[in-house]
Amino acid sequence: MSKIARQHSAHLPPDTRRTNFMEVVCGYTEAEALTESGRCLQCKEPLCSVGCPVRINIKGFINFVSKKDYKGAYKTITEANLFPSICGRVCPQERQCEAGCILGKKQQPVAIGLLERFVGDMAQQHNWQETRPIDLIGPTSKRAAIIGSGPAGLACAYDLAKAGVTVVVFEALHLPGGVLTYGIPQFRLPKERVFREIENLTRLGVTIETNRVIGKIHTIEDLMGRLSFDVVFIGTGAGYPRNLGIKGDSLNGVMSANEFLTRVNLMRGFDFPRYATPVGIGKNVAVIGCGNTAIDSARTSLRLGPDNVYIVYRRTLEESPARKEEIRHAIEEGVQFICLTTAKEIIPDNEGWVKAMNCVQKDETGSSEILLNVDTVIYALGTMANPIIARTTPELTTDKANYVETNGESLMTSMPGVFAGGDITRSGGTFTTVIHAMSTGRRAAKGMLEYLESN
Amino acid sequence: MFEITRVENFSPSTFLWEINAPEIAWAARPGQFVIVHCDETSERIPLTIADFDAVKGTITIVIQAAGKGTMQMMEYKAGDRISAVAGPLGEPSEIENFGTVVLVGGGLGVAPVYPILRALKLKGCHTISIIGFRSKSLVFWESRFRDYSDESIIVTDDGSYGEKALVTRPLKDLLMERQINRVIAIGPLVMMRACAEVTRPFGVRTIVSVNPIMVDGTGMCGSCRVSLGDEVKFACIDGPDMDGHLVNFDELLIRQKRFVKYEKQSLALHEKKKCPK
Numbered sequence: 001m002s003k004i005a006r007q008h009s010a011h012l013p014p015d016t017r018r019t020n021f022m023e024v025v026c027g028y029t030e031a032e033a034l035t036e037s038g039r040c041l042q043c044k045e046p047l048c049s050v051g052c053p054v055r056i057n058i059k060g061f062i063n064f065v066s067k068k069d070y071k072g073a074y075k076t077i078t079e080a081n082l083f084p085s086i087c088g089r090v091c092p093q094e095r096q097c098e099a100g101c102i103l104g105k106k107q108q109p110v111a112i113g114l115l116e117r118f119v120g121d122m123a124q125q126h127n128w129q130e131t132r133p134i135d136l137i138g139p140t141s142k143r144a145a146i147i148g149s150g151p152a153g154l155a156c157a158y159d160l161a162k163a164g165v166t167v168v169v170f171e172a173l174h175l176p177g178g179v180l181t182y183g184i185p186q187f188r189l190p191k192e193r194v195f196r197e198i199e200n201l202t203r204l205g206v207t208i209e210t211n212r213v214i215g216k217i218h219t220i221e222d223l224m225g226r227l228s229f230d231v232v233f234i235g236t237g238a239g240y241p242r243n244l245g246i247k248g249d250s251l252n253g254v255m256s257a258n259e260f261l262t263r264v265n266l267m268r269g270f271d272f273p274r275y276a277t278p279v280g281i282g283k284n285v286a287v288i289g290c291g292n293t294a295i296d297s298a299r300t301s302l303r304l305g306p307d308n309v310y311i312v313y314r315r316t317l318e319e320s321p322a323r324k325e326e327i328r329h330a331i332e333e334g335v336q337f338i339c340l341t342t343a344k345e346i347i348p349d350n351e352g353w354v355k356a357m358n359c360v361q362k363d364e365t366g367s368s369e370i371l372l373n374v375d376t377v378i379y380a381l382g383t384m385a386n387p388i389i390a391r392t393t394p395e396l397t398t399d400k401a402n403y404v405e406t407n408g409e410s411l412m413t414s415m416p417g418v419f420a421g422g423d424i425t426r427s428g429g430t431f432t433t434v435i436h437a438m439s440t441g442r443r444a445a446k447g448m449l450e451y452l453e454s455n
Numbered sequence: 456m457f458e459i460t461r462v463e464n465f466s467p468s469t470f471l472w473e474i475n476a477p478e479i480a481w482a483a484r485p486g487q488f489v490i491v492h493c494d495e496t497s498e499r500i501p502l503t504i505a506d507f508d509a510v511k512g513t514i515t516i517v518i519q520a521a522g523k524g525t526m527q528m529m530e531y532k533a534g535d536r537i538s539a540v541a542g543p544l545g546e547p548s549e550i551e552n553f554g555t556v557v558l559v560g561g562g563l564g565v566a567p568v569y570p571i572l573r574a575l576k577l578k579g580c581h582t583i584s585i586i587g588f589r590s591k592s593l594v595f596w597e598s599r600f601r602d603y604s605d606e607s608i609i610v611t612d613d614g615s616y617g618e619k620a621l622v623t624r625p626l627k628d629l630l631m632e633r634q635i636n637r638v639i640a641i642g643p644l645v646m647m648r649a650c651a652e653v654t655r656p657f658g659v660r661t662i663v664s665v666n667p668i669m670v671d672g673t674g675m676c677g678s679c680r681v682s683l684g685d686e687v688k689f690a691c692i693d694g695p696d697m698d699g700h701l702v703n704f705d706e707l708l709i710r711q712k713r714f715v716k717y718e719k720q721s722l723a724l725h726e727k728k729k730c731p732k
C-alpha cells in the first residue's frame with residue numbers, strides 16, 4: 001500500500017470564489033502530479049480502467065506521468081479519450097475510474113481525474129495534438145454530417161476525420177460544445193479549455209458550421225440527398241426543459257436551469273451590461289432539484305450576488321445524483337439545502353412576479369408547510385429530447401418521448417446510414433454523462449466507418 | 456459572417472435589412488423567423504422573415520427599434536457584416552386554399568404578414584388585407600400588399616391616411632357582411648388580442664404570431680413559453696403561429712416585461728455612448 005496520502009489540488013477559497021467565475025479547482029502542479037502518480041501501484045489487472053466508460057489505459061498513462069513523459073501520457077489517454085482536459089474536470093470519477101482503484105479499498109484512490117486533467121492541460125499548453133490516424137478506409141471521398149457539437153458529436157467527428165472522412169458538424173447555436181459550452185459553468189469547466197480541445201478538431205480538417213438547425217435549414221433527407229453526405233450522426237442531446245406543472249409556473253421570475261445557464265454561460269450575462277443579455281435573478285433564489293444541473297445553477301446564482309440561494313429537493317442529500325464534490329463545494333460557498341421538500345405553489349405579487357414559494361416538508365413526525373420568501377425560482381428538473389429532429393424526419397424511428405432508437409453495437413438508426421449517440425439516444429442505460437456521450441459518439445463512428453466500407 | 460446587402464428606412468424607428476443568406480432563403484417558408492446575433496456581445500434577437508428570394512439568395516427583415524439591440528441595428532449600413540443569422544426557425548404558417556382569408560397587419564406586423572398573404576394568394580385564396588398604422592408617415596409596403604390582395608383596406612389611428620380607425624373595425628364589418636374562412640392577425644400583442652376577441656363570436660379560426668422573449672430559438676430554454684388553452688407551448692418550435700382564441704395574452708403581456716429593468720439600463724448606457732456629454 002502506498003504510504004503517501006492522496007494529493008489535494010489547491011482550491012480557491014470559498015469567500016473568493018463566490019464573487020467570481022474563476023475555476024474553483026486549480027489543478028495539480030507538476031510536483032503534485034508526480035507525487036500522485038507515484039501512488040499508483042501499477043496493478044497487474046487494474047480495475048480502474050474497467051470503471052472508465054472508454055477504457056482509458058489508466059495505469060499506462062500514469063506510468064508515463066511518473067516518468068515525466070507527459071507527451072507519452074497524452075498519447076496513451078487520447079487512444080481512448082480525445083478530450084482529457086474536459087473529462088479530467090467533469091467526469092464523475094468517484095463513480096467510475098476511481099471507484100475501481102484498488103487503493104480506494106483501504107485509503108483514498110489515485111486521483112485519476114486530476115492526473116488526466118494535468119496531462120490534458122499540459123497538452124494544450126504545448127499545442128500537442130493527437131493525430132495518429134485510425135486505419136484509413138481508403139479513398140477519402142466519403143462525407144459525414146454530424147448534427148450537434150456536444151461531446152457525442154465532437155467525439156464522433158474526431159474519429160471519422162482521423163479515418164480520412166470529410167466531416168461537417170452542424171451546430172444550432174452560435175458556439176460549439178453543446179452542454180460543455182452553454183450548460184456547465186465557467187468555474188467548473190473554463191470555456192477556453194473547451195474551445196482549445198475543439199480547435200484540435202478543426203486542425204484535423206473538420207468544418208464546424210454554427211447557426212445551423214438541422215430539420216429547419218436542412219432536413220436529414222437534404223443531408224443525405226441534395227447535400228450528398230454518405231453518413232449522418234445525430235448528436236442533438238436532450239435539451240428540452242421539463243416543467244414542474246404547479247400553480248405559478250409561468251410567473252416572471254421562474255425559469256428553467258437551461259435558460260438561466262444559457263443566459264450566463266453562452267450569452268455571458270454575468271458580464272451584463274457589457275454583454276447585452278440580462279440574466280434577471282433577484283435577491284432570493286430557489287433552485288428546484290438536486291442533480292448536476294441544479295448544483296451548477298445554485299452555484300452560478302450565488303456568484304451573481306443574491307442574499308440567499310436555496311436548493312429545494314424532495315429527497316435527502318445522500319440520494320442526490322450530483323457529484324459529492326460539487327455538493328461539498330456548494331455548501332462551502334453558502335448554498336442552503338432544504339431537503340425532503342416539495343414545491344407546491346409559486347405565489348405571485350400583484351404584477352405577476354414571484355413573491356414566495358409554498359413547499360411541503362416531510363420528516364419523521366409528518367409533513368409541514370413552509371413558505372419560502374423567494375423572488376426567483378429555477379427549475380432544474382432534468383431535460384428531455386428536443387422534438388425538432390423527430391418532427392422533421394418522419395422516416396426516423398423514435399420512442400414516444402422523441403428519443404432516437406438505435407440498433408445494437410453500430411448505433412445505426414432505422415434510416416440506413418444515419419446513426420445516433422449521446423443523450424438523444426437511450427442506448428445502454430440512462431447515464432447522461434459527458435464521457436458516456438463521447439463513448440457512444442466513438443462507437444457510432446466505428447459503425448459509420450464499417451457502413452461506409454460495405455456500401 | 457452575413458452581409459447586409461440593403462438597408463431601407465421606413466421611418467425614424469423602423470427599417471429594413473436585406474441580408475445575403477442563400478441557405479436560409481432557400482429553406483424559408485412564410486411564418487418563420489431568424490435569430491440575428493450582430494456581434495459577440497449582442498443579444499440573440501428573433502425577427503420574422505418578411506421576404507425571401509431563393510434566386511438572389513437574400514432574406515428581408517423589417518425591424519422596429521424597441522430597445523438597445525434593435526437601436527444598435529439601426530447603425531449598420533449596406534455592406535456591413537453581422538456575425539450570425541440562424542434560421543429559418545419556427546413552424547411555417549399553414550398555407551392552403553382556405554377560401555376567403557382576411558390578413559390583418561398592425562404597424563410593424565405588416566411585414567411578417569406579407570409572405571403569408573403572398574403564399575395564400577398564390578394558393579388560390581380570396582385575400583382581403585387590412586393594414587393599420589398610427590399615422591401616414593409610418594406607412595410602408597402598401598403597394599406590395601395591393602399586388603396580392605383581392606381587396607385591400609388601410610387605416611390609421613389618426614386618420615392621416617385611409618380611414619381613421621383601428622384594424623378591428625373593418626375586420627368586424629367584414630365578419631358581419633360575409634363568410635370569412637380564416638383570419639391571420641400579426642402586430643402588437645394588444646392588437647392581436649383585440650382581433651381574436653372580434654372573431655371569437657363568429658367562430659372564425661384566427662391565427663396570431665406570438666413574440667415572447669427568446670434566447671436560443673431551438674426549444675432548449677423555455678423562455679418563449681406560451682400558455683395555449685391548458686397546454687404549455689414553446690413559441691420557437693411549436694409556433695410562432697398559434698390559435699388566437701387559445702393564447703393566454705394576459706400572461707404573455709406580463710412575460711414581455713421580465714427584463715424591463717435591465718432593458719432600461721442597457722438603453723441608458725447606449726444613449727450615453729451615442730451622445731456623450
Ligand SMILES: Cc1cc2nc3c(=O)[nH]c(=O)nc-3n(C[C@H](O)[C@H](O)[C@H](O)COP(=O)(O)OP(=O)(O)OC[C@H]3O[C@@H](n4cnc5c(N)ncnc54)[C@H](O)[C@@H]3O)c2cc1C
Binds near residue numbers: 214424
Ligand atoms: C448543467 C449541466 C451540468 C452537467 N454536468 C455534468 C458533469 O459534471 N459531468 C458529466 O459527465 N455530465 C454532466 N452533464 C451531462 C452532460 O453534459 C451531457 O450528458 C452531455 O453533454 C451530452 O452530450 P451530447 O453530445 O449528447 O449532447 P449536448 O451536449 O446536449 O449537445 C447537443 C448539441 O446539439 C445541438 N443541437 C440540438 N439540436 C440540433 C439540431 N436540430 N441541429 C443542430 N444542432 C442541434 C445543441 O445546440 C447542442 O449544442 C451536465 C449537464 C448539464 C445540463
Ligand SMILES: Cc1cc2nc3c(=O)[nH]c(=O)nc-3n(C[C@H](O)[C@H](O)[C@H](O)COP(=O)(O)OP(=O)(O)OC[C@H]3O[C@@H](n4cnc5c(N)ncnc54)[C@H](O)[C@@H]3O)c2cc1C
Binds near residue numbers: 665
Ligand atoms: C418570433 C418573433 C418574431 C419577431 N419578429 C420581429 C420583427 O419582424 N420585427 C421586429 O421589429 N421585432 C420582431 N420581434 C420582436 C423583437 O425580437 C424584439 O423587439 C427585440 O428582441 C427587442 O430587442 P431590443 O434589445 O431592441 O430591446 P429590449 O430593450 O431588449 O426589449 C424591448 C422589448 O422587446 C421585447 N424583447 C426583448 N428581448 C426579446 C427577445 N430576445 N425576444 C423577443 N422579444 C424580446 C420585450 O418585450 C421588451 O420589453 C419578434 C419577436 C419574436 C419572438
Ligand code: SF4
Binds near residue numbers: 113
Ligand atoms: S475519462 Fe473519466 S472515467 Fe475515464 S479515466 Fe478519465 S476521468 Fe476517469
Ligand code: SF4
Binds near residue numbers: 102
Ligand atoms: S487501480 Fe489504482 S493503483 Fe491500480 S493501476 Fe489503477 S489507478 Fe493504479
Ligand code: FES
Binds near residue numbers: 678680
Ligand atoms: S427560445 Fe428557448 S425554447 Fe424557445
